[in-house]
Amino acid sequence: MKGKRRIVLLAFLVIVGTTACVQKENAPTTAPRSELERESERVVMEQVNAYNQHDLEAFVETYAPDARFYAFPDTLISTGHADIRRVFSQLFPAAPELKAAVTERVVNGRIVVLKEVVTGGPQGTPTTDTVIYEVVNGKISRVWFITGGFAGPQT
Numbered sequence: 001m002k003g004k005r006r007i008v009l010l011a012f013l014v015i016v017g018t019t020a021c022v023q024k025e026n027a028p029t030t031a032p033r034s035e036l037e038r039e040s041e042r043v044v045m046e047q048v049n050a051y052n053q054h055d056l057e058a059f060v061e062t063y064a065p066d067a068r069f070y071a072f073p074d075t076l077i078s079t080g081h082a083d084i085r086r087v088f089s090q091l092f093p094a095a096p097e098l099k100a101a102v103t104e105r106v107v108n109g110r111i112v113v114l115k116e117v118v119t120g121g122p123q124g125t126p127t128t129d130t131v132i133y134e135v136v137n138g139k140i141s142r143v144w145f146i147t148g149g150f151a152g153p154q155t
Contacts, residue, residue, distance in 0.1 A: 039135070040107060040110050043062055043139065044114065048116075056088055059084070060084050060085055062139065063141075064136065065081050066079065099120055102115070110134055110135045111133070111135075112133045113133075114133070116129050131146070
């Protein structure tokens with residue numbers, strides 16, 4: 001009887017050990033990031049840094065000349081460098097403590113999605129916003145705001 005128990009125990013350990021190895025081998029992995037993803041993320045994070053530093057020219061430079069801002073999903077709120085410059089040249093001096101802290105980031109090809117906590121805005125209370133960026137040819141071409149309050153240009 002003891003011999004049968006040992007065999008059953010040994011068989012159990014082999015099965016559990018094999019299952020553990022299979023699960024580990026089949027665990028989800030992070031795929032290597034493409035050059036497009038690295039470039040998209042770099043441009044968007046340059047934009048966040050310029051925003052946080054209130055560097056208007058560096059901020060505008062991250063956008064395509066005909067960039068479009070939308071309130072999600074499709075309400076156009078701003079178009080082009082002139083609008084970006086007009087809105088942010090007023091906003092940065094009016095809200096000197098304005099900052100965006102990125103709390104989550106997803107990059108998929110030319111799309112970058114950021115969850116941001118924005119503080120120091122005109123309303124005076126922090127907001128949590130989701131911002132979707134599309135990067136084309138090294139510039140942000142379209143932006144969609146899903147906002148919990150102030151997150152971007154309002155015309």
